[in-house]
Amino acid sequence: MREDYVKIGREIVLRLLERYSDKIREEDFLAVYVSKDHKDLFTILIATILTQNTSDKNALKAFHNLMKKTNGRIDPENILNMDISELEMLVKPAGMYRRRAKTLINVARFFINEKKSIEKMILSRECEKLKEKLLEIEGVGEKTVDVVLLNIMSCPYFPVDTHIMRITRRLGLVDERAGYKEISSFWRSVVDEVYYLKLHLILIHHGRTICRAIKPLCEKCVIKDLCRYREKTS
């Protein structure tokens, strides 16, 4: 990692922390919100899958539907006992409901089949092995697993969503075609792991409010002097 880029990254983090620290609301980030009351991996994974390619607001509606249906206890058996069409209707607010319901069923089956090995990895805090294991589930990708393991076990992963990918590429601190691993690795080189979750949330907030995909509000941006985006608006 280029030392001068890491230095700029640290300055960016300081400014974003100062600007947004008191603006982050847990309910705007479903995985964080859910992990306050639910400490089990399965529930956080289900909640995070509901957020894939949709807003946290829509995902929250689908999550509440599932909670209501299962009397506040989402577990693999509850999911598998549901009729597929009923499950599809419950997750419909999150969109792509057929695919999403199928993924939830894959997850539930996987947790039943691999119950013992998953529990053992959680107890012994084997982040890397657990990550590899969860990535075996069809429909579950690296970002989802990183979000879950960072939230529930403070595993040293830095999840990169579309906002973080866009912002980091625009800043010019990674190659403009940089992928998930490169961007995640860049931010991990900038801050200590105790700040990964906070920085992850702050970058997403910046992407939602200022560094938007279309027409970013560069004139209002607290890091505009550090950004190399060619189409900056000021």
Ligand code: SF4
């Ligand atoms: S200056 Fe514009 S493009 Fe650069 S980070 Fe700020 S909002 Fe995004």
